[in-house]
Amino acid sequence: MSDFVETSMAQLxxxxxKYTQRRADLLAIFDHETERYFSAKEVQHEIKKDYxxxxxxxxxxxxKLFVDKHFLEEGEVNGEMVFRKHCDPKMGHHHHxxxxxxxxxxxxHMCPMEYYQKQLPGYAIDDHHFQxxxxxxACQAKATKEA
Numbered sequence: 001m002s003d004f005v006e007t008s009m010a011q012l013x014x015x016x017x018k019y020t021q022r023r024a025d026l027l028a029i030f031d032h033e034t035e036r037y038f039s040a041k042e043v044q045h046e047i048k049k050d051y052x053x054x055x056x057x058x059x060x061x062x063x064k065l066f067v068d069k070h071f072l073e074e075g076e077v078n079g080e081m082v083f084r085k086h087c088d089p090k091m092g093h094h095h096h097x098x099x100x101x102x103x104x105x106x107x108x109h110m111c112p113m114e115y116y117q118k119q120l121p122g123y124a125i126d127d128h129h130f131q132x133x134x135x136x137x138a139c140q141a142k143a144t145k146e147a
Contacts, residue, residue: 030085037082099136
């Protein structure tokens, strides 16, 4: 079991949540793919190999728990919630470009908040989310070939 899964499961246990292998296996999906977002349906497809009877509701509830506990981050692509493992804190504050086809996430090491703060004098901004969406080079090439 990876450090990410062990640490996350220990935190859940400390917070009063029961340790289950299903939860550990759900977390492990994200440990192997650190640079892309997964939809809940993709997670369901992946976990069904080992747990064919696990319901979509159970999967989604656990994904939201993992977001609440800051093990995963969530976003929205094409109107669908997507999830990925949190970035390494050593990266510092950053945002992402997200491919709307394959879910790949590429860090953007620039924050536009200074610009927006200047546009809102007297306002106190408590939080923000900034993401760019489009096609990664591989998906652009694939789309061009299919056209």
